[in-house]
Amino acid sequence: MARRAAPEVNAGSMADIAFLLLIFFLVTTTIETDSGISRKLPPPQDEEVPPPILKEKNIFVVELNKNNDLLVEETPMELKDLREAAIKFLDNGGGAGEDACNYCQGSKDPSSSDNPTKAVISLRNNRETNYETYIAVQNELVAAYTTLRNREAQRLFGKTFVQMEKELKDVNYTGNKESLKEDIKKIQFLFPEKLSEAEPKK
Amino acid sequence: MSKFKKKKSGDLPAISTASLPDIVFMLLFFFMVATVMRQNTLMIENRLPTADQIEKLDKKDLVMYIYAGKPSSRYQASAGSTARIQLNDKFADVSDIKAFILAERASKREELVPFLTTALKVDGATNMGLVGDIKKELRDVQALKINYTTRTGSAMDNLQ
Numbered sequence: 001m002a003r004r005a006a007p008e009v010n011a012g013s014m015a016d017i018a019f020l021l022l023i024f025f026l027v028t029t030t031i032e033t034d035s036g037i038s039r040k041l042p043p044p045q046d047e048e049v050p051p052p053i054l055k056e057k058n059i060f061v062v063e064l065n066k067n068n069d070l071l072v073e074e075t076p077m078e079l080k081d082l083r084e085a086a087i088k089f090l091d092n093g094g095g096a097g098e099d100a101c102n103y104c105q106g107s108k109d110p111s112s113s114d115n116p117t118k119a120v121i122s123l124r125n126n127r128e129t130n131y132e133t134y135i136a137v138q139n140e141l142v143a144a145y146t147t148l149r150n151r152e153a154q155r156l157f158g159k160t161f162v163q164m165e166k167e168l169k170d171v172n173y174t175g176n177k178e179s180l181k182e183d184i185k186k187i188q189f190l191f192p193e194k195l196s197e198a199e200p201k202k
Numbered sequence: 203m204s205k206f207k208k209k210k211s212g213d214l215p216a217i218s219t220a221s222l223p224d225i226v227f228m229l230l231f232f233f234m235v236a237t238v239m240r241q242n243t244l245m246i247e248n249r250l251p252t253a254d255q256i257e258k259l260d261k262k263d264l265v266m267y268i269y270a271g272k273p274s275s276r277y278q279a280s281a282g283s284t285a286r287i288q289l290n291d292k293f294a295d296v297s298d299i300k301a302f303i304l305a306e307r308a309s310k311r312e313e314l315v316p317f318l319t320t321a322l323k324v325d326g327a328t329n330m331g332l333v334g335d336i337k338k339e340l341r342d343v344q345a346l347k348i349n350y351t352t353r354t355g356s357a358m359d360n361l362q
Contacts, residue, residue, distance in 0.1 A: 011223065018226040025233035034265070035258040036321065036351035044341050064330075068361075079361060127331030131324050132251040132360040134333070135350055139253040139357040146255060169260075199334070 037138055042196075058113050060089045060121045064137060066128035079136055086144035090116050090191065103152060103190060116148070116191050124198040141195060148191045153183075161187055245281075246271035246288050251326040252355030259349055264317050266306045266345075268299065270332055271325025285328045287336065296332075299339040319347045326360065 062082070063071040070077050072085055093104025095114030104116065113119035121141055125134055149161035157164070164184050167173045173180075248271050259265050269288040273281040277293075287294045289302045307315050320340060324333055340348060 014223040015226055018223055018230055022226055022230045022233065025237055029233055029237045035256045036349045037253055037255060038257045038349045041337060041341050041346040041348060043346060080358065125330045127329060129330040131328040131330060131333055132326035134330050135251040135253055135352060136357040136360040139255050142255040
């Protein structure tokens with residue numbers, strides 16, 4: 001028997017096959033955006049329970065009308081000034097006695113909010129408001145809270161609130177997660193996110 | 203003399219393409235690993251607004267998606283041109299949301315149900331009326347954790 005050499009398989013078309021698969025995956029790939037502003041909706045309310053009574057000065061009314069104009073406390077405002085105004089309101093700390101705020105750095109104006117734990121931002125929008133504008137306003141208000149929380153966290157724990165939350169999610173974090181969770185709760189208690197949304201006007 | 207002459211053949215040698223399959227396979231594997239198959243075919247326009255105060259949703263299996271926006275041009279003849287809701291490949295009404303949420307909950311393990319998040323992927327040009335209706339339905343079924351899905355960027359870009 002003559003020993004025949006095994007014939008070599010032609011691998012020239014391998015590249016074509018691989019290209020075909022590659023193009024299939026290129027076309028089907030969607031790098032999905034899965035990040036956004038997280039919010040918690042209020043639970044459905046009973047009709048009988050009266051809403052808690054709040055002082056007028058502890059409410060910061062942000063309104064968006066159907067022409068996408070921003071009204072803050074009934075005066076028009078540019079979106080870029082909203083963050084600053086919200087911070088000023090939350091950080092005011094104008095209360096005295098029981099309501100006094102010892103960590104606020106605001107102007108302590110008695111006609112503005114007493115305490116960040118009491119201050120409520122009320123966001124009202126029209127049914128014809130644009131979603132884009134609404135998200136922009138939400139973003140600015142969340143940013144105001146984050147700025148204040150970062151400041152407090154920096155003062156108390158030497159790192160920003162954003163950093164603390166990132167560490168809580170990090171599996172490789174070496175420190176004590178329980179105490180970290182406590183610290184985060186403490187900051188959230190100092191500046192609770194009280195963002196109320198009224199039913200939109202018709 | 204002829205020894206040297208042999209080497210000096212005029213034309214360039216062909217570039218070997220033997221490693222081309224390897225390169226292509228490498229790319230192929232990258233895309234295979236990075237691919238997330240789209241769960242829903244979008245039937246609406248979905249240009250998300252931008253924001254910078256964002257959180258990432260990391261557990262993909264615990265997210266329910268609600269899309270809303272104007273029907274894309276292919277469907278405008280049948281679905282009209284006002285903003286609609288899309289749930290699982292179909293146009294839906296506001297009243298279908300409850301059933302959708304309950305069905306999603308039923309398909310998950312019981313201990314995971316409290317961690318379910320609803321991602322609202324709403325087109326930037328939608329009116330808040332529709333979004334408000336969706337939120338009201340979600341409140342009624344106690345699906346309180348929501349996430350307004352956005353692109354990363356400055357919020358000021360939304361106003362242009």
